[in-house]
Amino acid sequence: MEALTPSRSVKIGSIDIAIDHNCQVQLPYYAPRDLGFWKAQYKEYRRRKTGEQDDEVVEEPAVPQTPAKAKPACWAALLRPSPAAAAAAASKRATEIVSSQAAAADGRKFTTLEDVLENWQVEFSAPAVQPRGLVNSGNMCFMNVVLQALLYCEPFCSMLRHIKKSVVFSFNSKTPLLEALIRFVHEFRADRTPLAQLETGLDAPFVPEDVYEALQKKNVFQTLRGQQEDAQEFMSYLVDGIHEEMVSVLQAHRARTVLATGTEDSTDSGAGWLEVGPNNRALNMRDVHAEAVRTPITQIFGGALQSTLTVPGVTSDGTPRRSNREPFQWLALDVSSDSVSTIGDALDELVAPETIEGYMTVQGQPATATKQMALERVPPVLVLHLKRFVFCANEGVKKVHKFIEYPAELALAPAWLTRSSGTARYRNARFRLTGVIYHHGSHASGGHYTCDIQRPGGEWLQFDDVDIASLESVDAVLKEKSDRTAYILFYTICR
Numbered sequence: 001m002e003a004l005t006p007s008r009s010v011k012i013g014s015i016d017i018a019i020d021h022n023c024q025v026q027l028p029y030y031a032p033r034d035l036g037f038w039k040a041q042y043k044e045y046r047r048r049k050t051g052e053q054d055d056e057v058v059e060e061p062a063v064p065q066t067p068a069k070a071k072p073a074c075w076a077a078l079l080r081p082s083p084a085a086a087a088a089a090a091s092k093r094a095t096e097i098v099s100s101q102a103a104a105a106d107g108r109k110f111t112t113l114e115d116v117l118e119n120w121q122v123e124f125s126a127p128a129v130q131p132r133g134l135v136n137s138g139n140m141c142f143m144n145v146v147l148q149a150l151l152y153c154e155p156f157c158s159m160l161r162h163i164k165k166s167v168v169f170s171f172n173s174k175t176p177l178l179e180a181l182i183r184f185v186h187e188f189r190a191d192r193t194p195l196a197q198l199e200t201g202l203d204a205p206f207v208p209e210d211v212y213e214a215l216q217k218k219n220v221f222q223t224l225r226g227q228q229e230d231a232q233e234f235m236s237y238l239v240d241g242i243h244e245e246m247v248s249v250l251q252a253h254r255a256r257t258v259l260a261t262g263t264e265d266s267t268d269s270g271a272g273w274l275e276v277g278p279n280n281r282a283l284n285m286r287d288v289h290a291e292a293v294r295t296p297i298t299q300i301f302g303g304a305l306q307s308t309l310t311v312p313g314v315t316s317d318g319t320p321r322r323s324n325r326e327p328f329q330w331l332a333l334d335v336s337s338d339s340v341s342t343i344g345d346a347l348d349e350l351v352a353p354e355t356i357e358g359y360m361t362v363q364g365q366p367a368t369a370t371k372q373m374a375l376e377r378v379p380p381v382l383v384l385h386l387k388r389f390v391f392c393a394n395e396g397v398k399k400v401h402k403f404i405e406y407p408a409e410l411a412l413a414p415a416w417l418t419r420s421s422g423t424a425r426y427r428n429a430r431f432r433l434t435g436v437i438y439h440h441g442s443h444a445s446g447g448h449y450t451c452d453i454q455r456p457g458g459e460w461l462q463f464d465d466v467d468i469a470s471l472e473s474v475d476a477v478l479k480e481k482s483d484r485t486a487y488i489l490f491y492t493i494c495r
Contacts, residue, residue, distance in 0.1 A: 342406070376418045403485070
């Protein structure tokens with residue numbers, strides 16, 4: 001904190017506070033660091049201001065303008081916000097900080113972010129929001145569809161709103177993606193009115209500058225070199241990035257706890273364990289991601305596959321079979337085979353036994369080994385990625401254009417699940433379709449993205465950047481389209 005300058009202003013952090021020229025200030029001036037003091041001063045200032053000059057408009061200090069940036073060399077450069085947008089974002093963040101601190105002063109109960117992350121449970125209570133378009137500022141359609149899909153993913157949106165309500169953020173960039181998504185969700189008004197029944201127009205479309213800025217801080221687009229335009233990979237960067245931020249917060253909290261208590265954090269070494277498999281045969285289990293930290297992201301999207309290697313006789317460690325547990329946040333389904341025409345076919349292909357050529361036993365003898373995948377844990381939101389872009393030796397990367405049939409409600413077949421007792425709760429589970437992201441075009445290197453999303457209450461909407469249309473029913477979502485193909489499917493567990 002700095003002393004009063006001749007220009008009669010005091011600087012707190014990066015905020016300059018102008019002092020009324022009529023007030024008598026004696027130098028040296030001491031500015032307390034106590035936050036409660038400044039809250040009281042601000043409250044008294046507003047009371048006097050509104051009481052004496054109700055009609056006066058109080059202007060905020062002007063934000064210094066930064067020099068104009070050069071013309072972008074690639075599409076990724078479009079993510080860099082303009083000076084005016086950066087100034088508006090800084091002003092909005094300052095307002096949010098004041099609002100959060102004012103809410104704390106009003107007596108609301110707040111907690112730390114690490115406490116929320118450790119204790120949060122999946123909820124489906126997110127309020128319906130009024131649809132709002134997103135501006136495509138240049139090859140950004142793949143981002144817009146992912147953001148719209150996450151906005152209407154009830155557990156994800158509920159998680160963001162719960163964190164915003166429970167935690168006072170300082171917006172200090174330790175969790176830039178999480179904070180950017182919280183601000184993004186805050187841009188939408190709560191409203192359950194169907195689109196066709198709205199008496200007033202929708203709020204104006206906007207550019208999600210906060211998300212773009214946060215991704216730049218993560219150096220995401222610098223690594224992509226301006227060539228990445230894939231919706232699934234963007235969603236992977238975004239969701240994984242939020243998960244990593246949460247992991248960092250939790251690990252730092254646990255490290256502080258260890259230092260304070262002097263006790264070691266007990267974790268599974270991941271060395272492996274034995275389970276009883278089919279026909280009471282021993283099954284040697286190993287978790288290839290034993291160090292993974294549980295976060296709200298893993299609770300919403302996180303599932304697990306069991307990959308089992310079977311060799312006639314015994315494996316190198318003396319057990320008949322060996323299995324790895326492989327976590328996932330979306331299932332990638334191969335749809336290139338001629339035998340695949342439905343989602344059920346693609347899941348059958350995923351769990352079909354695969355023969356491993358050239359396998360050698362520990363004794364150096366050739367053997368016929370098989371590898372088989374099965375679902376061991378299924379998340380509340382099951383995201384299916386249809387692998388439409390495949391590599392061909394003669395043609396390079398090409399798109400699989402054929403129509404893949406997908407149901408409005410997905411029931412998990414017993415053949416897709418492991419035979420362990422832990423999967424019994426999934427055998428009667430049903431998942432309803434809540435979102436579809438489409439790819440338009442013939443090539444992997446370009447095209448366009450749109451999405452169909454279900455709002456709470458069952459209304460289906462079609463999003464094409466700033467354009468929003470209401471669909472008559474889910475039948476319009478399920479039917480084959482001549483100009484686009486389903487690329488990512490969102491299935492939410494039925495409650």
